[in-house]
Amino acid sequence: MNNILISSATLISPGHPNNGQIVDILIEKGNISKVSKKIAVENTKIQVIDAKGAVVSPGFFDLNANFGEPGLETKEDINTGTAAAAAGGFTGVAVHPNTNPAVHSRSEVALIVNSAKGNLVDVHPIGAVSKKREGNELAELYDMQTKGAIAFCDGNHSVQQAGLMARALLYSKGFDGLIISFAEDESIAGGNQMNEGEMSTYLGMKGNPNLAESLMVARDLFLAEYNEAPIHFTTISTAESVDLIKKAKAKGLKVTCDVAAHHLVLTDSEVADFDSNYKVTPPLRTKKDIKALLKGLKDGVVDAVVSQHTPHEIEFKNVEFHIAKPGIIGLQTVLPFLVRAGLDAETIVDKLAIQPRQIVNKEVPTLLEGTQANLTIFSTEDKWVFNADTNRSKAANSPLFGQELKGKIIAVINNGQLIKN
Incomplete structure (x- = not known):
């Protein structure tokens, strides 16, 4: 250079x-x-x-991105993923374990770390909480941290067993590890395709209610408090979740959370034309939820904004809405979404560069x-x-x-x- x-x-x-x-x-x-x-x-x-x-400003840092490597390189590999990240302003990304095999042992963590060496964008693996992300048995958390895992999450699978989540929180606390919760009660969500509300009724589609998220947020807050352990919630999307986390912070719990950029702008009304590029998980919610999320950002309840970059091949998106895979590519559109949402430059820097690093104990560039x-x-x-x-x-599944x-x-x-x- x-x-x-x-x-x-x-x-x-x-x-x-x-x-x-x-x-x-x-x-x-x-x-x-x-x-x-x-x-x-x-x-x-x-x-x-x-x-x-x-x-x-200090380089942006994304706490929730999905690359396909290892095993799903046709969706995205580290080279194309980091190219998209750099084009979106990110100099660091935390990649979730939604891969095949899942990032659930030191081997996968080491593979990602070694493959990303020499890149402009620093790539930080997030290890799985459970083996194979199946939610049955605790993965090798400490082993993964020694090889470079900065936190632990089952990616787009929510840990359904309360006992397993409790053990993960307690165990990781012993070596200053961080558990990230993707909050969704699958028995309530039911695999449904969009937000439950007026639009789902109008379209005749089964809905995924806010309750599916807030119920799991409440459970994991109780577990974190019981075990006196820190917890981070990723891609919260509902007014109820913001309220629960606000109250938990007021009690002194070590809790942080982030929101996906698209959840600050897009609502469930976008689904009216059955464009599968608007199918995400958690689903797009309502204007009331967006208002609560934006207020949460302003008040400091919501700590960070993420891309939730989720690339898919065309055969998984250019299909009927109900069978399409959820997710959009988001690394290059975070800034435009935040500008559209009305955030000023100071808030953008705080939520994209400063606080994301603080959440995972990474040094913030000082300039x-x-x-x-x-x-x-x-x-x-x-x-x-x-x-x-x-x-x-590699993918083009974006509503923008x-x-x-x-x-x-x-x-x-x-x-x-x-x-x-």
């Missing part, structure tokens, strides 16, 4: 002496050598990035002089078109495909590498 001068960017990095100011940033040999209001350079070999009107450059340059005003030319994922989007990633820098859009 050549030496780089980022010119006229608004720096947003809490605790930085230049936070909120328009600055120039000089990067030499991958490290930040100078941050100043104006930097004059005579070296013609320095690459200049004009960031006027844009924001420079101070003398530190390694790990940053994202983005604009909340610039527009771009998400199509086959700009998509970096083909649309002009507001909110653009200009460049990312990490590990001595630069990627510009």
